[in-house]
Amino acid sequence: MIKITLPDGAVREYEKGVSALGVAKSISEGLARKVLAASINGQVWDATRPIEEDASLKLLTWDDGDGKSTFWHSSAHLMAEAVETAFPGVKFWVGPAIDKGFYYDMDLGDRKLTEEDLVVLEKKMNELAKQSNPYIRKSISKADALQYFVEKSDEYKLDLLQNLEDGTITFYTQGGFTDLCRGPHIPNTGFIKAIKLTSIAGAYWKGDEKNKQLTRVYGVTFPNQKELDEYLLMLEEAKKRDHRKLGKELGIYTMSDDVGQGLPLWMPNGTIIIEELERLAKTTETAAGYKRVVTPHIAKENLYLTSGHLPYYADSMFPPMEMDGEKYYLRAMNCPHHHKIFDAEPKSYKDLPYRIAEYGTCYRYEQSGELFGLMRVRCLHMNDAHIYCNREQFFSEFKAVNDLYIKYFKIFGVEKYVMRLSLHNPEKLGKKYVNEPELWKETEDMVRKVLVETGTPFIEVQDEAAFYGPKIDVQIWSAIGREFTLATNQVDFAQPRSFKLSFTNKNNEPEIPLIIHRAPLGTHERFIGFLLEHYAGKFPTWLAPIQVKVLPISDKFLDYAKEVEMALLQQGIRVEIDDKKKKIGKKIRDTELMKIPYMLIVGEKEVNEKVVSVRRQGKGDTGSFAVTEWIAQIKQEIENRQSID
């Protein structure tokens, strides 16, 4: 007998060799039907695998993350079986579960998969799933495994096998399909009730662009049709929030083939948002002791040789323009220009921290396939600033920048974010990172200290630093689940040296400053792209391109509507009149769809009583107000930068 400890602490005795499924059955049949896998001493196991020793056990169902992963990984095997039936001779690489679903990479030889094939494969998968074939685990010696795949002449699995230790190798078989796999898997294919193969894509073998490209098929499966339907509905909803769709509908930005790829043109509505964001940044930064500067968008080659950017990032910069025997580059970053401003006048320790800010325009030659709406572009406007300080000032300066992030996130209602401490990789010193091992260690410790002492939650990642120093990247998720780096806060010990920047310290000696590069609001492009999805286009009043629309019931009331408009305009409120000869219902609908925060409806009653009937976007009629009274209210809302209630 062995002792099994359940999550609630209860200990039960079972025959040696009992499976998690057996344990579940002893508790209830209903539970057993839901068990997908089990966590045995913290390791995820097949629910059917015999347990030989005392163990703590947690049954995993669809409600557990590990349960879902097991389900999806098993679905990948099911898909592979269907593919092998349809395309004999196919070779498989790996088929993991992902965030939402699974994929399998495969080499189909000269065959090409089409959308129609996916439908056929789905059908086949459904057929195979209905057979409720068990996933059977089998330990196998390395020699036997090698022989199996040599006979299959499957170079991909042979490659996987090379890195596996004899004695740890397992095969899984379901129906007619056998795969090299660590597992675990769900008990049988019958659990998979709803299947959707979502897309076909190319993926480099082992993720290396020099390698052959394999065919990757993505799919997602569920234990019932209802969840699949809900998932597909959710995807539809997400499409409606896509910043590219909203950006077009709301007149925020446009792209033109004649201008070029990845070069957004900001339309009047988008420009208003840009200006409001800049106003926020300027107010905040001025209060925090920053000074503003303006610098050119181009510079001579030598500047980027000095900064050290060219050797590292030439590929990501637009090719140079030649003039009078000089090469000029469009800038991909603002820092070198700012360093020249720091260096323009001698500095003493009394001038530090020296903080200069600019919404700097940068140009980056991103590969064409990497461009994505406003999120990845070739012309960007960065909420940039550089802080030149000494080591004693570093802690409070770096902390102040972090506090700034939090302040902004509060204003915009950003709740889900992760601070990522990006460190260098000692093996790449001199290649990807400047070769200063001591300084790397020192600055990485300094940054970590700020995060730890301020109690900021963060994760550490290796090999993600800037070439000149460690950084904190802020990862955020848009409302539709898109993850990206929004903001960045970086330490730089390399450029001050290469630019020979210095200040005179208290002992009248020259000293090299540290530089903090920071961009809490990221770039206009990415930030507004994020905000569009975050708010689903329903901007808070202070950001809304048009804040108020005056809707006269008929054009008999146009004069009064203009009076109201004028009163609002004089208070700096962005207002328009809908003077179309349409019924009020139509005007309301149009305005609702444009997601304008407030509608002021004026008709006979309002003219007589000198009031406006106020309708809040998405909320309906909120009653009548005297014009001046209502203006005071909305002005308050705008000044406080209130978010939507």
Next chain:
RNA sequence: GCCUUUGUAGCUCAGUGGUAGAGCACUUCCUUGGUAAGGAAGAGGUCGUGAGUUCGAUUCUCAUCAACGGCUCCA
């Protein structure tokens, strides 16, 4: 940059080897209305661009540009 798919009116999309259609939007007219779509008429397209096949190409073929979904990349 690589792989899949796509490109027809401002938008969303039909359609065809014999030089194009719907709905919405737009313009004009009728209607002067009370909280999410009133009615009628009109205007609008070298069918992404270039070449080839053909008596004839928006349709078939090739090239090219761009976009979607992925991979790689992301200072």
